[in-house]
Structure formats: C-alpha cells, structure tokens
Amino acid sequence: MKLKVALAQINTVLGGVEKNLEKHLKYIEEARQEGAELIVFPELSLTGYVLQDIVPTVAHHPEPSDPIFHELLEASLGIDVMVGFVEEDQRNRFYISAAYLSAGKTLDVHHKTYLPTYGLFDEGRFFARGDSVHAFETRYGRVGILICEEFWHASPPYLLWLDGADIFLFHSASPGRGLPGTDEPGEMGRLASSRWVDDITRAYAGLFTSFVVHTNRVGFEDGLNFWGGAAVYSPDGIPLVHGPQHQEALIYAELDLNQLHRTRARLPLLRDEQTDLTLRELNRILNHRKD
Amino acid sequence: MAQSEVKSSFPKENSGRAMADLTIDTDLARKILTGFIRTEITRAGFQNAVIGLSGGVDSALACFLAAEALGPDHVLALRMPYRSSSQDSMDDAKSVIDALGVHTDTIEITAMVEPLIQHFPDMDNRRKGNIMARQRMIILFDQSEAFKGLVVGTGNKTEILLGYSTWYGDSACSLNPLGDLYKAQIRQLGKVMGVPEVILNKAPSADLWQGQTDEGELGFTYDQADRLLYLLIDQRFTPEECVEAGFGETFVRQVIQRVRRNQFKRVLPPIAKLSNRTVGYDFLYLRDWGT
Numbered sequence: 001m002k003l004k005v006a007l008a009q010i011n012t013v014l015g016g017v018e019k020n021l022e023k024h025l026k027y028i029e030e031a032r033q034e035g036a037e038l039i040v041f042p043e044l045s046l047t048g049y050v051l052q053d054i055v056p057t058v059a060h061h062p063e064p065s066d067p068i069f070h071e072l073l074e075a076s077l078g079i080d081v082m083v084g085f086v087e088e089d090q091r092n093r094f095y096i097s098a099a100y101l102s103a104g105k106t107l108d109v110h111h112k113t114y115l116p117t118y119g120l121f122d123e124g125r126f127f128a129r130g131d132s133v134h135a136f137e138t139r140y141g142r143v144g145i146l147i148c149e150e151f152w153h154a155s156p157p158y159l160l161w162l163d164g165a166d167i168f169l170f171h172s173a174s175p176g177r178g179l180p181g182t183d184e185p186g187e188m189g190r191l192a193s194s195r196w197v198d199d200i201t202r203a204y205a206g207l208f209t210s211f212v213v214h215t216n217r218v219g220f221e222d223g224l225n226f227w228g229g230a231a232v233y234s235p236d237g238i239p240l241v242h243g244p245q246h247q248e249a250l251i252y253a254e255l256d257l258n259q260l261h262r263t264r265a266r267l268p269l270l271r272d273e274q275t276d277l278t279l280r281e282l283n284r285i286l287n288h289r290k291d
Numbered sequence: 292m293a294q295s296e297v298k299s300s301f302p303k304e305n306s307g308r309a310m311a312d313l314t315i316d317t318d319l320a321r322k323i324l325t326g327f328i329r330t331e332i333t334r335a336g337f338q339n340a341v342i343g344l345s346g347g348v349d350s351a352l353a354c355f356l357a358a359e360a361l362g363p364d365h366v367l368a369l370r371m372p373y374r375s376s377s378q379d380s381m382d383d384a385k386s387v388i389d390a391l392g393v394h395t396d397t398i399e400i401t402a403m404v405e406p407l408i409q410h411f412p413d414m415d416n417r418r419k420g421n422i423m424a425r426q427r428m429i430i431l432f433d434q435s436e437a438f439k440g441l442v443v444g445t446g447n448k449t450e451i452l453l454g455y456s457t458w459y460g461d462s463a464c465s466l467n468p469l470g471d472l473y474k475a476q477i478r479q480l481g482k483v484m485g486v487p488e489v490i491l492n493k494a495p496s497a498d499l500w501q502g503q504t505d506e507g508e509l510g511f512t513y514d515q516a517d518r519l520l521y522l523l524i525d526q527r528f529t530p531e532e533c534v535e536a537g538f539g540e541t542f543v544r545q546v547i548q549r550v551r552r553n554q555f556k557r558v559l560p561p562i563a564k565l566s567n568r569t570v571g572y573d574f575l576y577l578r579d580w581g582t
C-alpha cells in the first residue's frame with residue numbers, strides 16, 4: 001500500500017487568516033490534482049508564528065460552522081489536510097493547534113504541549129499548554145501529530161509510538177539560527193537549527209521504525225527567518241524527500257507503507273520495547289526523586 | 292484635586308459595562324512620574340533634563356514634571372521656532388519657563404532647515420514638518436551633551452498609538468514620562484500641576500503652518516480618539532464591541548488601521564537573526580542593567 005503525501009512549506013501573512021486560507025486552498029487543490037492523499041501545512045499555517053497580542057483575534061474552531069474551517073473541511077473531501085491554527089477553548093484559553101481534516105470531518109485536533117519560553121521564544125506568555133499526546137486512525141493507518149518543540153523532547157514521539165502511530169506528522173515554524181562557521185565545512189549551506197531538526201526527525205524514524213513527515217514554514221517575521229527544508233524519512237531512517245531551504249515549495253513523497261513490515265521484520269524494536277520496565281522505572285524515579 | 296474627588300469620578304464597580312472613563316488618580320501619577328524621571332536620569336549618571344517646549348500641553352507637562360523631579364536649576368527648556376511658528380506658541384512656552392524658573396534658550400531652526408527645503412521646490416507640508424521635527428531632535432540631543440542631561444520625551448499615549456509623530460523626530464528621546472497617558476489624562480495631570488490655563492484649553496497643534504490643528508489633520512477629535520483607544524487597547528474590546536458601545540464603524544476601522552500601520556514607529560528596526568544569540572531576540576537586558 002502506498003501513500004502520496006504533499007508537504008506545503010509555505011510563507012504566511014502574520015495575522016492574515018483569510019489570505020492564508022486562500023493559499024491553503026490553492027495548494028490543497030494543486031496537491032489533489034497531483035494525486036496526493038494527504039497535504040501537511042506548517043505550524044500556525046493559518047495565522048503566522050510570532051502572533052503576540054494578535055492571538056485572541058485569530059482563533060478559529062475546526063468545525064463546519066466556522067467560516068475558515070467550513071472551506072477547509074469542504075476541501076478535505078478530496079484529500080486529507082493537516083493545518084496549523086489557534087484554537088480558543090470554551091473557557092477562553094488559546095492553544096497552538098493542529099487539525100487533521102478528512103472527508104469533510106475533523107478527525108483530530110492536537111494542542112501543543114511544550115511551549116518554548118526561552119531564548120527568542122515566548123509562547124508560554126501567550127498560549128495555554130495542551131495536555132494530551134495521542135495517535136488516531138486515518139483511512140491509511142494510525143498516525144500522530146506533534147508540533148515543533150514537542151519533538152525536541154524525546155517523550156512525545158515515544159508516546160505516539162506506543163499509542164500506535166506508524167506515521168509521525170510533525171510540523172514547525174522553526175526560526176533559523178546558527179550560521180555555520182568555517183570550522184564546520186560539512187555544514188555549509190544550512191543553519192544549525194535546520195541541521196538539528198533534520199538530525200532528530202531522522203533519528204525518530206530509525207529509533208521508532210516509523211515514517212516521519214515534517215513540514216516547516218518559510219519567510220520572515222521581523223528579523224526571524226524560517227528555513228523550510230520539509231522532509232520525509234522512511235522507517236529505516238532514509239530520507240525520501242527534502243524540500244529546499246528558505247523557499248516556498250510544494251513537495252511530494254510516496255510512502256510505501258509495506259516498508260513498515262519489512263523494517264520491523266528486520267529490526268523488531270517495537271516488539272521488544274519494554275513498556276512495563278519503562279513505566280516501573282518512571283514511577284520509581286518520580287516517587288523518589290529528590291529535586 | 293483632592294484624592295476623594297478623583298475617586299468619586301471612577302466608574303461604579305457594578306455599573307454593568309466597562310466605560311471609557313479616563314479619569315486618573317493624578318496625585319499617584321505625579322508621584323510615580325517624578326520618581327521615574329529622577330531615578331532614570333540619575334542612575335544613568337546625569338542630573339539634568341533637556342526638553343523642547345512647543346507651547347503645547349504635552350511639553351509643558353513634561354517640563355513641570357522634570358522641574359519637580361530634579362529642581363528647576365536642572366532643567367533646560369528649549370524653544371525652537373520656525374519662521375512660520377505662531378507668536379502664541381512662543382508666548383505660551385515662555386509662560387511655562389517663567390512659572391518654573393528653568394534654564395532656557397531659543398534657537399530658531401529656519402536657517403538650518405531652509406537650505407534643504409529650498410533644494411526641493413515641490414516639497415509638501417508633510418516632508419517639511421518631518422524635517423523641522425528632526426532638526427529639533429538634532430538640537431535637543433546636541434544640547435543634552437552641552438547641558439550634561441538627558442532628553443525627556445513628550446509623546447502621549449494617544450499620539451503614540453495613532454502614530455501621529457515624526458519617526459526619529461519629535462518621538463526621539465532618552466526617556467518618556469508621558470507615553471502611557473491619553474491626551475485627556477495629560478490635561479488632567481497638567482491642571483493639577485499648574486500648567487497655565489491657556490495651554491490646557493487650546494487646540495493641540497504641531498504648529499507647522501498657520502491654523503493647523505492635530506484634530507483637523509487627523510480628522511477626529513482627541514476626545515473621540517482617547518475614548519475609543521481606551522476601549523480597544525486598555526479594555527481589549529473587539530472592533531464590533533466598540534461599535535456596539537456607540538462609535539461609528541468607519542471611525543473604528545480607521546483608528547485600528549492607524550494603530551496597526553504605525554507599529555513600526557513603536558519598535559526598534561528588526562535585526563536579521565543569523566547567530567544563536569541576537570540583540571533584541573535572545574540578548575535581553577533592561578537598559579538599567581547593572582545600575
């Protein structure tokens with residue numbers, strides 16, 4: 001069984017949800033015509049990233065009654081769609097969110113659980129933290145969503161793996177930083193942040209013998225640049241596609257889902273994973289730690 | 292104004308809906324703002340303030356605050372007329388100087404700006420006004436060196452939000468005690484501090500040409516702008532809620548657009564991030580670092 005995935009590493013208008021929606025619809029249609037079955041947009045793809053006080057004015061609900069999602073849900077009749085947006089819950093907390101739309105329905109909504117609030121990041125100042133990491137069923141298998149900082153931590157991808165995800169859908173709005181120096185001749189042409197994200201997403205594919213699909217945005221917001229570089233890795237950790245750096249693009253990868261069988265037959269990491277041991281040790285550590 | 296009178300004019304707690312009441316506790320504001328001026332100037336190693344006096348209420352209030360904070364002997368008030376500046380402005384500024392007994396000088400800018408203005412025969416009033424504002428900035432910062440003091444800014448919250456100022460012109464300063472007071476609140480505090488009545492009551496004007504008023508240029512009154520901005524910014528009303536509160540839809544849209552389009556005047560120019568530590572993004576210290 002094969003799955004054709006489109007990765008839309010787009011630029012966005014900061015706070016311009018309707019303009020961003022137009023671009024989404026354009027790329028969704030293009031990907032559908034190319035025969036893709038899923039298109040993945042970057043983190044906060046409907047709003048832009050450094051929202052600050054814009055946050056309360058760009059929140060939407062992934063339901064047919066919402067004018068923005070009404071159109072996206074309609075577009076999802078022809079192709080599954082993963083978008084990034086701001087969701088406001090019933091008690092007025094705002095979340096960095098990702099919605100998975102399929103056949104006119106919202107299959108899943110994920111709220112970002114790790115909000116970087118250090119260095120150049122200030123997400124914890126403006127957003128509430130999500131409280132769930134989970135996998136869910138789609139028409140081509142079980143998948144899970146993580147947003148940017150969440151996969152800088154090892155535990156959320158691990159949880160997705162144990163919850164049955166065979167395809168990890170990652171997306172980011174990753175600000176570029178760290179120009180390579182002359183002491184790193186092998187790293188010329190891309191930033192340290194780009195290399196790091198590539199390294200860890202590739203590692204997850206291999207460690208969890210699963211597909212990793214990652215879409216990151218491009219463009220500038222004030223002095224921040226976003227580096228693009230969307231990528232897909234096979235369960236063997238082999239790169240299937242790499243998007244260009246710092247350039248808007250719609251790229252495609254064909255996932256041979258039978259590779260899960262072949263890789264896991266060779267390398268039964270999932271079979272041998274000792275979750276009981278992990279849980280036991282976690283309980284011991286949490287109950288006895290002295291910090 | 293006595294404390295009890297101020298409190299009696301605050302909206303009742305159970306009045307049902309937030310109101311655009313701009314009444315402030317002037318005694319407390321006066322105490323904080325004089326403390327701010329004194330502390331921030333002395334900790335930077337100075338004892339003196341330099342202020343450009345236009346004859347308007349903002350610079351008059353800044354001068355009263357600085358004289359109270361530092362003593363009149365530590366304040367230099369400069370009048371910097373252009374040849375078309377009105378005699379009333381000069382006289383009103385003089386009344387502030389006389390009332391306070393601060394140091395003063397009058398430096399006419401006509402001979403400084405005229406060569407540049409003459410160089411472009413078709414120059415419009417906006418360009419001329421910007422040149423004059425920036426010439427005054429040059430004089431203020433030169434005099435701050437000569438007088439060994441810091442330039443105290445005179446921009447109020449209304450004009451900062453509306454962007455009604457010249458970038459690197461009248462908005463340039465070393466510290467600004469007035470930037471969180473709406474125009475109506477400037478008048479309240481000015482009245483309490485003894486700013487002459489004639490200044491409190493006259494129509495605000497940049498005095499760039501005869502008969503010019505801020506309100507004529509803006510197309511609405513400060514009173515309207517103050518109340519709308521108070522709801523939009525301080526009370527976080529949505530545009531729709533402002534219309535429900537009685538403001539015209541076009542006016543609301545016009546003001547929101549002005550606030551947004553002039554954001555560039557309220558922030559430092561963005562530095563393009565390249566490294567892992569960038570001034571403004573992840574190199575973060577207050578100006579008072581170490582003092």
